[in-house]
Amino acid sequence: xxxxxxxxxxxxxxxxxxxxxxxxxxxxxxxxxxxxxxxxxxxxxxxxxxxxxxxxxxxxxxxxxxxxxxxxxxxxxxxxxxxxxxxxxxxxxxxxxxxxxxxxxxxxxxxxxxxxxxxxxxxxxxxxxxxxxxxxxxxxxxxxxxxxxxxxxxxxxxxxxxxxxxxxxxxxxxxxxxxxxxxxxxxxxxxxxxxxxxxxxxxxxxxxxxxxxxxxxxxxxxxxxxxxxxxxxxxxxxxxxxxxxxxxxxxxxxxxxxxxxxxxxxxxxxxxxxxxxxxxxxxxxxxxxxxxxxxxxxxxxxxxxxxxxxxxxxxxxxxxxxxxxxxx
Ligand SMILES: Nc1ncnc2c1ncn2[C@@H]1O[C@H](COP(=O)(O)OP(=O)(O)O)[C@@H](O)[C@H]1O
Ligand code: SF4
Ligand SMILES: [Mg+2]
Numbered sequence: 397x398x399x400x401x402x403x404x405x406x407x408x409x410x411x412x413x414x415x416x417x418x419x420x421x422x423x424x425x426x427x428x429x430x431x432x433x434x435x436x437x438x439x440x441x442x443x444x445x446x447x448x449x450x451x452x453x454x455x456x457x458x459x460x461x462x463x464x465x466x467x468x469x470x471x472x473x474x475x476x477x478x479x480x481x482x483x484x485x486x487x488x489x490x491x492x493x494x495x496x497x498x499x500x501x502x503x504x505x506x507x508x509x510x511x512x513x514x515x516x517x518x519x520x521x522x523x524x525x526x527x528x529x530x531x532x533x534x535x536x537x538x539x540x541x542x543x544x545x546x547x548x549x550x551x552x553x554x555x556x557x558x559x560x561x562x563x564x565x566x567x568x569x570x571x572x573x574x575x576x577x578x579x580x581x582x583x584x585x586x587x588x589x590x591x592x593x594x595x596x597x598x599x600x601x602x603x604x605x606x607x608x609x610x611x612x613x614x615x616x617x618x619x620x621x622x623x624x625x626x627x628x629x630x631x632x633x634x635x636x637x638x639x640x641x642x643x644x645x646x647x648x649x650x651x652x653x654x655x656x657x658x659x660x661x662x663x664x665x666x667x668x669x670x671x672x673x674x675x676x677x678x679x680x681x682x683x684x685x686x687x688x689x690x691x692x693x694x695x696x697x698x699x700x701x702x703x704x705x706x707x708x709x710x711x712x713x714x715x716x717x718x719x720x721x722x723x724x
Contacts, residue, residue, distance in 0.1 A: 635709025
């Protein structure tokens with residue numbers, strides 16, 4: 397395709413020591429993101445999505461740790477870099493957009509000062525040029541009167557405008573990859589779509605790859621090129637968005653699809669998957685989904701299925717390679 401992927405994650409394992417033993421939050425997660433591609437990572441709360449994103453940008457707080465696997469950015473390993481080096485990779489090569497814009501913005505400084513500082517930390521630019529670039533970025537993300545607003549403080553912006561500022565900040569040093577973790581979850585429903593469209597357009601224009609973490613399959617359907625579905629710390633299905641949505645191979649993906657009103661034409665009302673995802677310290681044997689799965693059979697309770705190619709996606713289900721799309 398396009399040579400070396402921008403991001404390549406190979407058998408990533410993330411552990412947190414707890415009083416009751418080691419909790420494995422991410423098991424053997426492998427995926428790639430190509431230049432300019434949007435990979436959606438979806439799954440219920442607690443599935444390990446944010447931990448996966450945090451591991452990629454080196455933000456797992458000790459005593460949590462990456463206990464196995466490799467993360468490569470543009471072919472270069474970054475999971476074992478010293479903190480100082482990783483700090484430079486963050487910001488310069490990987491930008492981040494989190495749920496709450498205020499985690500990325502310092503309330504004590506004008507937004508202009510923060511963007512200019514980020515630009516000058518990472519790019520060889522003088523103050524005046526960096527400020528011009530900051531204004532241009534703010535215009536690009538849709539801040540009206542950017543040349544005046546640049547001198548305002550974060551609290552002088554609405555939630556949606558603030559998230560636009562964070563996106564400008566994330567793009568400031570021309571990163572190769574942006575990790576966006578639930579970037580619209582804290583925003584008014586009426587502006588969520590605008591922010592998602594903005595993120596998508598900017599990344600296309602700049603050929604920036606995106607790892608978009610969300611619990612919302614509807615957001616994925618609108619935005620992603622490919623999708624990774626996580627359940628209980630593992631990727632259970634991964635493939636092109638159209639295939640995952642229209643011909644899901646994993647019963648859990650089928651269940652998630654039932655929660656988007658507009659997509660499954662046959663689904664009139666929101667259907668919820670019965671039961672809840674297990675806590676990561678109490679994952680059942682065999683296939684972790686078996687207590688909730690309408691198709692579970694004996695083998696599912698004993699043996700855990702690995703991801704196998706199934707149509708154009710890959711799915712970790714004993715039925716995936718024998719069915720042409722599991723029945724809903
Ligand atoms: N700092 C932490 N310490 C201990 N366990 C953690 C920590 N962060 C996350 N976990 C565990 O990892 C699981 C997955 O978390 P997370 O990736 O945030 O889920 P989500 O898919 O909702 O983003 C949590 O349910 C929790 O069990
Ligand atoms: S392996 Fe079995 S329990 Fe797991 S998703 Fe497939 S059919 Fe359901
Ligand atoms: Mg999360």
